[in-house]
Amino acid sequence: MRRGTLLTQVLLVNLLLIAAAVIAASIASNPDSAFRDSTSIGLVLGFALSATVAVNIWLLAQRFEPLERLADEMEHVDLSGPPAPPAVAEGPAEVVTIERSFHAMLERLEAERRGAANAALNAQERERERIARDLHDEVNQALTALLLRLEAVRRQTEDPEAASELAEIGSLISSAMSELLDLARGLRPTTLDDLGLKAALATLVEGVEKEAGMRAGFEAEGDFEDLPDDVQLVTYRVAQEAVTNAVQHAGARHLRVRLIGGGDALELRVSDDGVGYDGGRAAEKLGIAGMRERALLCGGALTVESEPGAGTRVTLRA
Known part of the structure; x- marks a missing residue:
């Protein structure tokens, strides 16, 4: 009544x-x-x-x-x-x-915000994919052709000093090609498309340990093959952003990435022993808002625990 x-x-x-x-x-x-x-x-x-x-x-x-x-x-x-x-x-x-x-x-x-964020992030992913494809298919192919011609010229030259100079140039081109492929893989991880989330995160952590010279570990528990594509992509991007923060801003020596799955639920934890931060503008610079927006797209939630001098822990539940 x-x-x-x-x-x-x-x-x-x-x-x-x-x-x-x-x-x-x-x-x-x-x-x-x-x-x-x-x-x-x-x-x-x-x-x-x-x-x-x-x-x-x-x-x-x-x-x-x-x-x-x-x-x-x-x-x-x-x-x-x-x-x-x-x-x-x-x-x-x-x-x-x-x-x-x-x-x-x-x-x-919430519906309007999610729709706008979804459109923006989808457009961003499409642009990333296009740039990665152009780098791989066009720029990398051009550098490959240049390297082959350079090698042909080096073999034909009779001047040892010129041959040595050409070999050094070829080495620089090879390094540039390697960095270019790494950049393309970072823009659009082919491992995620080909082998799934678990393999993509393992590759990400392995690359960080090799390039940044820090001790990094990855653990995975559960089955992730049936996760929707958007959940896998969001999880990878959040992990990528958190790992990048640990390497570039936190000055961390140790990094741990843990992925736990069961049924339709998923939990990602990225923790480091870096300098930490105290919220505010620091959170904006570290892309925390962007990670939260991505989490909302798949109906998940992101929590960040950090204190100055006590490291940072990023948790995604989706």
């Missing part, structure tokens, strides 16, 4: 109290009444007035308590993650309407 509006209830209670006061005053003013004297009349009216004030205070407190609860919920709502499930709406009709409208607005905002 729908409860009446606040105005209706206040008016009804006051009308009843006024009616009771009028009846009491009529009884007191009756010549045959035992409450004819002014003291009795004053007591009756004072009691009626006190009762009116007390009932109004109680009624307003009861009716405004849900509104205060709603105001507190609005003040502390967390817009960085998916909206919490709405509680059962209780209270005056006006408050129930406001609460339902507020939660509907949060759901619309």
Whole structure:
């Protein structure tokens, strides 16, 4: 049954109290009444007035308590993650309407934000894939052709000094090709497409250990073959960003990546023993917001635990 509006209830209670006061005053003013004297009349009216004030205070407190609860919920709502499930709406009709409208607005905002973020990140992934393909198929092929021609010229030259110079140039071109392929793989990890998430993360950690000269470990528990492609891609990108932060910003000596899966659930943990950070602008520079946006795309949640001098731990649950 729908409860009446606040105005209706206040008016009804006051009308009843006024009616009771009028009846009491009529009884007191009756010549045959035992409450004819002014003291009795004053007591009756004072009691009626006190009762009116007390009932109004109680009624307003009861009716405004849900509104205060709603105001507190609005003040502390967390817009960085998916909206919490709405509680059962209780209270005056006006408050129930406001609460339902507020939660509907949060759901619309979340849907619009997720759609915009999804479109932006998908466009980013397509651009990464295009650049990686161009680097591999065009630039790398051009460098390969250049290297072959250079090698042919080196074999034909009779000048030892020139041949040595050409060999050094060829070595530089080979190094550039290797770095180019690493860049292309970083833009779009072919291992992820070909072998899956577990192999891609293992390759990522192995590369970090080899190139950054730090001790890095990778552990995986569970089956990840049936995970949706978007979940695998988001998980890889979050791990890639967290590992990059550990190498470039944290000054870490040890890195650990752990992947745990079971059924439709997945948990990724990336921890390091670096310098840590204290939130604020540091979090913006480290791309934490971008990682959270990616996590939201697959219905997941990202938590970051870090303190200055105590390292950082990034956890993705999806």
